[in-house]
Amino acid sequence: MAYLKWLLLGCVTLSIVLLMVHETVSRTNTGGILYPQESESRDVRSLDGIWNFRLSPETDPLTGFRERWFQKDLSQTGRTIPMPVPASYNDVTEDKAIRDHVGLVWYDRTFYVPEAWRQSSLVWLRFGSVHYAAQVWVNGHLVMSHEVGHLPFQADITSVVKFGAKNRITVAVDNILLQTSVPQGHVSEVSTDNGTRITQSYTFDFFNYAGIHRPVYLYTTPSIYIDDISVHTGVRGDTGIIKYNITYGGLLRATSQGPACYVDLLDRDGNYVIRDAGSGRLQGELEVPVARLWWPYLMDPEPGYMYTLQVRLTAQQWGIEDIYRLPVGIRTVEWNNTSILINGRAIYLRGFGRHEDSDLRGKGLDYTLIVKDNNLIKWVGANSYRTSHYPYAEEIMDFADREGIIIMNECPSVDTENYSPALLEKHKDSLSQLIRRDKNRPSVIFWSIANEARTQLPDADSYFRAIVEHVKHLDSTRPITMALARGYGEDRTGQYLDVIGFNRYNGWYSNTGRTDTIRNNVIAEAVSWHHKYNKPVMMLEYGADTLAGLHLYPEYVWSEEYQVEIMSKHFEAFDRLRMQGFFVGEMIWNFADFKTAQTITRVGGNKKGIFTRNRQPKASAHHIRRRYWELAGELDNAILPNDLDHYVSKSRH
Numbered sequence: 001m002a003y004l005k006w007l008l009l010g011c012v013t014l015s016i017v018l019l020m021v022h023e024t025v026s027r028t029n030t031g032g033i034l035y036p037q038e039s040e041s042r043d044v045r046s047l048d049g050i051w052n053f054r055l056s057p058e059t060d061p062l063t064g065f066r067e068r069w070f071q072k073d074l075s076q077t078g079r080t081i082p083m084p085v086p087a088s089y090n091d092v093t094e095d096k097a098i099r100d101h102v103g104l105v106w107y108d109r110t111f112y113v114p115e116a117w118r119q120s121s122l123v124w125l126r127f128g129s130v131h132y133a134a135q136v137w138v139n140g141h142l143v144m145s146h147e148v149g150h151l152p153f154q155a156d157i158t159s160v161v162k163f164g165a166k167n168r169i170t171v172a173v174d175n176i177l178l179q180t181s182v183p184q185g186h187v188s189e190v191s192t193d194n195g196t197r198i199t200q201s202y203t204f205d206f207f208n209y210a211g212i213h214r215p216v217y218l219y220t221t222p223s224i225y226i227d228d229i230s231v232h233t234g235v236r237g238d239t240g241i242i243k244y245n246i247t248y249g250g251l252l253r254a255t256s257q258g259p260a261c262y263v264d265l266l267d268r269d270g271n272y273v274i275r276d277a278g279s280g281r282l283q284g285e286l287e288v289p290v291a292r293l294w295w296p297y298l299m300d301p302e303p304g305y306m307y308t309l310q311v312r313l314t315a316q317q318w319g320i321e322d323i324y325r326l327p328v329g330i331r332t333v334e335w336n337n338t339s340i341l342i343n344g345r346a347i348y349l350r351g352f353g354r355h356e357d358s359d360l361r362g363k364g365l366d367y368t369l370i371v372k373d374n375n376l377i378k379w380v381g382a383n384s385y386r387t388s389h390y391p392y393a394e395e396i397m398d399f400a401d402r403e404g405i406i407i408m409n410e411c412p413s414v415d416t417e418n419y420s421p422a423l424l425e426k427h428k429d430s431l432s433q434l435i436r437r438d439k440n441r442p443s444v445i446f447w448s449i450a451n452e453a454r455t456q457l458p459d460a461d462s463y464f465r466a467i468v469e470h471v472k473h474l475d476s477t478r479p480i481t482m483a484l485a486r487g488y489g490e491d492r493t494g495q496y497l498d499v500i501g502f503n504r505y506n507g508w509y510s511n512t513g514r515t516d517t518i519r520n521n522v523i524a525e526a527v528s529w530h531h532k533y534n535k536p537v538m539m540l541e542y543g544a545d546t547l548a549g550l551h552l553y554p555e556y557v558w559s560e561e562y563q564v565e566i567m568s569k570h571f572e573a574f575d576r577l578r579m580q581g582f583f584v585g586e587m588i589w590n591f592a593d594f595k596t597a598q599t600i601t602r603v604g605g606n607k608k609g610i611f612t613r614n615r616q617p618k619a620s621a622h623h624i625r626r627r628y629w630e631l632a633g634e635l636d637n638a639i640l641p642n643d644l645d646h647y648v649s650k651s652r653h
């Protein structure tokens with residue numbers, strides 16, 4: 001009985017969120033989600049910093065709603081503590097109750113809106129992501145509700161802000177995952193020494209960090225504004241083609257003429273390549289003579305070449321002009337039964353699965369970490385990664401665009417099971433939001449629709465057919481994949497995918513310690529997937545937990561030596577598979593160690609990283625570095641760094 005009460009409570013919390021979504025949909029922007037940007041017509045202010053924070057009482061989670069905490073300063077409702085934004089709240093204090101809290105938490109802060117913004121400006125509030133569900137009030141007015149973490153949401157808050165005065169923003173965050181959330185989770189009760197408590201479980205292993213994870217921006221647009229830009233690029237001979245489509249927002253009188261739109265194209269150095277194109281139309285096509293193409297890292301001496309599409313929207317009779325600058329990379333993506341091609345050249349992926357995860361910050365955006373990770377990716381000679389198991393911050397994706405890192409862009413569906421119509425809608429919605437956000441990014445080469453879904457279940461067939469149809473409808477220019485973990489014999493979903501990705505822990509979860517079983521098993525499985533579906537195949541996860549500094553020889557599980565050995569066995573398999581013509585990539589699990597839920601199988605987290613959580617290399621990082629660079633040399637004629645091997649003797653150098 002009590003169990004049901006708690007379960008219901010979780011549902012109640014989320015249904016309040018959903019109810020609010022419907023109530024506020026008219027005010028919440030459902031159009032584009034362009035990244036906030038300063039321009040001649042736009043102003044941006046960050047609301048990052050120290051916010052006030054408090055938990056909802058665990059035994060009465062809905063108090064904050066009943067007592068309308070959003071109508072006063074949070075500090076007037078009880079004791080608050082300082083909380084950094086962006087950050088996960090879990091690891092910032094010494095309090096286990098905060099780290100392991102299940103349910104609602106509350107944040108607030110005040111901010112000023114300059115008087116100068118009153119003239120002709122709309123004021124927008126945008127969150128890069130809040131996990132898992134959020135409701136936002138400004139000056140006591142509900143302005144936004146959003147569900148599914150890892151994705152941005154925004155609203156026009158002009159009608160509720162006070163210009164030239166102090167304003168208050170309040171955010172309620174719910175971390176409860178249910179059978180109809182993406183990803184799925186489960187709440188139940190546990191009998192403790194202090195009475196019955198609610199507890200949350202999930203089948204995925206990464207820690208369910210929560211909070212305001214990414215930057216919060218206040219920004220302005222003119223009253224008629226560029227709402228969204230979509231680009232598709234192509235190549236004809238040495239001419240680059242950019243097709244664009246612009247939508248605008250704001251209220252025009254029925255009688256007035258629509259706004260006119262002009263586009264310019266600038267090269268990487270800011271020089272005009274094309275001026276005033278489009279003759280006022282919202283759609284058009286640019287022809288870029290002798291175009292510099294966007295190439296992946298190490299496939300070209302200047303990878304990640306980005307132009308800037310400068311869009312000017314003018315509504316002359318109102319004297320309004322809005323300007324937005326979108327980075328654009330010109331490239332093509334094609335695929336067939338055996339290969340993926342970028343700009344007509346076959347690619348071979350060498351990369352990893354990753355997590356947004358670090359000490360203290362959890363999943364909170366951290367610029368130092370982003371730059372460090374980016375440096376390590378390049379140091380290792382990787383050319384790709386999967387955003388396992390959810391969309392990564394836009395600030396991270398910007399690096400991938402500029403550096404030429406190939407992204408397999410994954411939505412937050414992990415271990416999907418208990419298929420239902422409600423879950424299907426949510427899953428589709430997460431992909432709509434992801435595609436809306438990342439559709440213009442040249443680095444995004446694949447959409448990954450799920451990780452390790454239970455694809456052997458009868459319902460998986462129609463469920464994933466519907467998901468694939470949905471994605472194709474939104475974007476047919478990129479191949480769709482999924483990280484499959486059920487055996488090829490029982491899988492029901494590969495038929496709908498363009499590329500088969502599989503995860504398998506040979507020598508770790510199966511045949512532990514028997515590295516002599518790896519090579520043939522990997523080859524046999526990859527070949528079988530290809531035979532079953534006649535599609536390109538790649539390995540998206542393999543690896544071994546490794547405690548940095550643990551050395552055991554001959555190789556023994558958890559040691560650095562064992563991780564290296566396991567990798568070498570896979571490398572042998574990959575090289576033989578590469579000769580068969582359908583094997584398109586290898587991604588080790590994981591880039592770095594990361595925090596998990598508490599289980600007896602993890603010692604302080606998942607340790608399959610080639611880097612420690614602190615981003616220091618294990619022996620495996622040096623090992624994979626040698627392989628990834630050698631592959632880049634062999635396949636893309638990359639020039640190898642001269643420190644891949646340390647000097648040993650004259651005969652070797």
Ligand code: BDP
Pocket residue numbers: 204205206389451452485503541589606608
């Ligand atoms: C795989 C999951 C991944 C886990 C990994 C592991 O896709 O999220 O971290 O197993 O157990 O099945 O290390």
